[in-house]
């Protein structure tokens with residue numbers, strides 16, 4: 231019996247859309263089902279009163295994002311449309327911001343680290359750089375760090391004022407449980423923070439371009455995925471459809487819930503929650519020098535992990551003479567905050583933020599609270615150990631894509647998974663044709 235669809239992709243985040251695009255280019259017929267009313271997932275942008283709000287992802291790397299740049303170039307976007315942010319990252323230490331975190335200048339100036347911390351950091355990064363090929367973001371399980379956690383490889387200032395604020399603030403990780411190898415692979419790949427870029431027209435730029443060329447149904451939540459003799463079946467509000475292949479391009483815990491037969495790796499992949507408060511301001515705020523973001527270490531503040539000046543990221547994020555910034559909650563409190571009301575979340579983070587950005591409350595016009603129960607994947611030792619078996623398994627009727635595929639907390643990982651899975655499925659087709 232023939233299937234209703236050739237390929238059904240569940241999830242119109244950047245992974246699902248990029249995969250549908252790659253499969254179409256190989257002649258497959260693909261339909262994408264998205265539960266939300268809009269496409270983009272964790273790379274959705276909101277447009278409100280002239281403000282352009284990046285709900286999840288904020289930036290991409292000039293380097294370390296090769297799959298993303300392949301799409302950017304395919305769509306003919308110029309560097310003007312993906313501009314350099316052109317400002318640095320600061321970390322808060324003992325009453326003031328220390329600029330040039332993640333930048334060679336920071337190694338000379340300090341960037342919140344003592345001289346002995348900088349020597350320890352140079353040794354750590356130097357040793358990793360010497361074995362650079364072993365720090366391949368595509369194979370997070372293959373680094374010389376094995377299953378050692380971030381907290382195990384760095385103590386003192388390097389942990390408290392660099393690796394914890396970076397991985398806790400930007401990825402929501404718990405450094406006692408997150409493996410260091412994937413973090414170092416990511417840091418080596420993206421290089422200096424001053425090379426970070428953003429999309430001029432919003433972080434959803436590529437998702438919009440992709441969706442315009444694809445068959446996508448929004449507002450359609452898939453409830454269950456089961457295998458059939460010749461493919462798979464998806465259930466959508468009582469109705470069901472069959473497909474030769476179903477790809478679950480959703481966070482791993484969602485994939486495990488939709489398809490109880492998912493491999494153990496999928497069931498053991500952990501995601502960390504994130505919460506953000508977007509502050510729409512009457513005017514741009516001064517302060518923090520030229521930094522576009524401030525990382526706040528957990529040892530300095532257990533509630534607020536970071537502040538991003540969106541209007542410094544790109545002037546087009548806020549209307550003329552207005553400002554916008556984002557407050558990010560700290561990993562230790564995010565889980566609890568997710569069940570609080572919007573007002574409570576905003577009040578909690580705003581109260582903390584006033585210390586780092588004085589005058590914030592007085593310039594505030596409105597807030598937008600964003601919750602991510604599945605914010606970013608966290609590479610635990612258990613997930614790393616299960617990954618080789620997951621990638622070696624033969625192609626099947628139910629496949630998976632997403633940033634968690636390679637346990638890298640980055641949109642690049644989602645886009646790259648689309649390339650890898652498209653190759654897997656093409657390989658399976660060849661095997662069937664040759665049989």
Ligand SMILES: Cc1cc2nc3c(=O)[nH]c(=O)nc-3n(C[C@H](O)[C@H](O)[C@H](O)COP(=O)(O)OP(=O)(O)OC[C@H]3O[C@@H](n4cnc5c(N)ncnc54)[C@H](O)[C@@H]3O)c2cc1C
Pocket residue numbers: 240241242243244245246263264265266269270271272273285286287288289290400450451452453479480481484488504506602604605606631632633634639640641642644
């Ligand atoms: C706060 C935050 C900040 C970030 N900052 C950065 C950054 O600066 N740079 C960077 O590179 N990355 C960043 N990321 C990570 C980046 O956003 C993600 O890696 C990427 O967007 C993941 O894409 P995805 O397609 O794998 O998953 P998603 O974007 O989560 O897409 C999954 C889609 O599936 C849909 N879905 C779920 N369940 C169902 C269902 N039952 N039926 C149908 N559809 C369903 C969802 O609605 C969603 O649209 C950040 C993430 C967060 C949360």
